[in-house]
Amino acid sequence: MWQFIKKWFHRFGTPRWFYHTTSRWLPWLALVSIGLLVLGSIWGLGFAPEDARQGNSYRIIYIHVPISVLAMVGYYIMAAAGAVALIWKIKLADMVMVSAAPIGAAFTFLALLTGSIWGKPTWGTYWVWDARITSMLVLLFLYLGVIALNQAFTSRDTAYKACAILSLVGTVNIPIIYKSVDWWYTLHQPATIKLTGASTIHPDMLKPLLVMIVGFYCFYALLLILHTRVEILRRERRSSWVKGLIR
Amino acid sequence: MLAFRHGNDFLNPLLFFVMTTSLVPLAISPAPTQLAIIAPGMIWITALLATLLALDGMFKDDFADGSLFQIILSPQPLWLLVLAKVSAHWLITGLPITLMAPLLGMMLALPQDGYLPLIIGLATGTACFSLIGAVGAALTVSLSKGGVLLSLIVMPLYFPVLIFGASAVQRGVEGLDYLPVLALLGAFFTFALLTGPFAAAAALKVGVNG
Numbered sequence: 001m002w003q004f005i006k007k008w009f010h011r012f013g014t015p016r017w018f019y020h021t022t023s024r025w026l027p028w029l030a031l032v033s034i035g036l037l038v039l040g041s042i043w044g045l046g047f048a049p050e051d052a053r054q055g056n057s058y059r060i061i062y063i064h065v066p067i068s069v070l071a072m073v074g075y076y077i078m079a080a081a082g083a084v085a086l087i088w089k090i091k092l093a094d095m096v097m098v099s100a101a102p103i104g105a106a107f108t109f110l111a112l113l114t115g116s117i118w119g120k121p122t123w124g125t126y127w128v129w130d131a132r133i134t135s136m137l138v139l140l141f142l143y144l145g146v147i148a149l150n151q152a153f154t155s156r157d158t159a160y161k162a163c164a165i166l167s168l169v170g171t172v173n174i175p176i177i178y179k180s181v182d183w184w185y186t187l188h189q190p191a192t193i194k195l196t197g198a199s200t201i202h203p204d205m206l207k208p209l210l211v212m213i214v215g216f217y218c219f220y221a222l223l224l225i226l227h228t229r230v231e232i233l234r235r236e237r238r239s240s241w242v243k244g245l246i247r
Numbered sequence: 248m249l250a251f252r253h254g255n256d257f258l259n260p261l262l263f264f265v266m267t268t269s270l271v272p273l274a275i276s277p278a279p280t281q282l283a284i285i286a287p288g289m290i291w292i293t294a295l296l297a298t299l300l301a302l303d304g305m306f307k308d309d310f311a312d313g314s315l316f317q318i319i320l321s322p323q324p325l326w327l328l329v330l331a332k333v334s335a336h337w338l339i340t341g342l343p344i345t346l347m348a349p350l351l352g353m354m355l356a357l358p359q360d361g362y363l364p365l366i367i368g369l370a371t372g373t374a375c376f377s378l379i380g381a382v383g384a385a386l387t388v389s390l391s392k393g394g395v396l397l398s399l400i401v402m403p404l405y406f407p408v409l410i411f412g413a414s415a416v417q418r419g420v421e422g423l424d425y426l427p428v429l430a431l432l433g434a435f436f437t438f439a440l441l442t443g444p445f446a447a448a449a450a451l452k453v454g455v456n457g
Binding site: 138141142144145146148149152153155157158161162165166168169170172173176177180 | 379382383386387389390392393396399400402403404406407410411431435442446449450453454456
């Protein structure tokens with residue numbers, strides 16, 4: 001059993017295997033994610049009931065919440081990939097980590113942007129120094145730090161290890177930053193979807209939101225795979241199998 | 248101790264701290280009532296920047312003359328030697344800044360009740376800065392233009408310390424109980440002390456390879 005896992009692990013860890021397998025997955029993943037996003041958008045924007053207090057402006061929730069979730073999840077994906085790369089020295093994990101950083105930064109930026117667009121009609125201002133907004137801003141800084149560190153090294157071998165260590169240190173710090181900022185000042189509404197206990201959001205509004213969250217998860221996976229494939233091609237451009245692809 | 252022999256390394260962060268703080272009244276307003284409001288935050292921000300300034304040199308000189316490789320190869324555990332480096336860094340930046348802070352507090356018209364939390368907070372807070380900063384300094388040790396990058400990667404990690412430290416002073420000024428906040432800062436320091444040297448040692452082994 002152990003031998004099997006090890007063998008599978010090593011086979012899965014080769015960029016070539018990843019490239020060929022994901023070539024088969026990509027169309028399906030793209031279909032599912034686009035389908036879910038279109039379905040969720042139409043449902044959420046067209047058919048979900050209007051909010052009693054915020055009117056139609058609340059509908060940005062269907063983009064804002066999934067993006068914010070993925071911005072945070074993305075950091076942990078990046079750090080987990082970094083840990084795998086650091087411990088087992090798997091090249092593929094390093095490529096995933098490097099690809100996750102710009103995608104995560106983009107998601108974090110979009111979360112801040114959609115949040116501030118939503119903030120104008122509801123709070124009357126684009127920006128407030130509220131706990132969650134500030135922690136998202138810190139998250140953006142952490143992502144940008146990893147990207148900057150990655151670009152600073154000439155040697156790939158040092159770059160990925162340095163980025164992995166930095167993202168792991170960041171992971172340890174994120175809950176502390178989150179709590180400290182939370183304690184510092186709170187204006188943002190508390191989380192409305194809870195895994196345990198009743199959600200404070202109406203089920204008719206919740207269903208399209210869940211569709212959108214799942215859709216964005218697929219979309220994130222799609223982006224990450226595409227970005228990793230580009231990274232694979234860039235780094236393995238001298239290997240025979242990549243040359244074979246072009247021919 | 249070497250830092251004392253090169254007087255500059257020891258004096259520069261301190262001078263930076265004093266100078267930037269003295270810019271505040273010039274830029275904002277010399278009125279004591281206004282200064283008193285911003286004093287806690289301003290002293291903390293300038294202290295943070297001053298420590299950041301000295302961070303780049305923590306391992307760089309040793310890297311340049313090759314003794315860093317000797318340190319890594321030596322039989323003593325690396326985290327212990329990193330801890331020694333961090334303590335030295337704190338002694339030449341954090342400690343002088345802490346001792347200088349009450350004087351600057353007076354110049355910025357900080358109310359009387361703010362001094363004790365300011366000193367205790369800065370003493371622990373600057374130690375946290377040195378401990379966390381060591382990881383960043385170790386990662387960027389081989390980069391010739393690592394200074395700005397080092398600030399970029401380390402500063403987000405400083406947020407909790409700044410929040411706890413500045414709010415302890417703020418609470419002191421407002422006559423509230425500041426001990427819980429200082430306790431949180433102390434907890435953060437303990438955590439950084441327990442994990443920081445190990446992370447920095449790992450980072451150092453990576454960083455020296457350029």
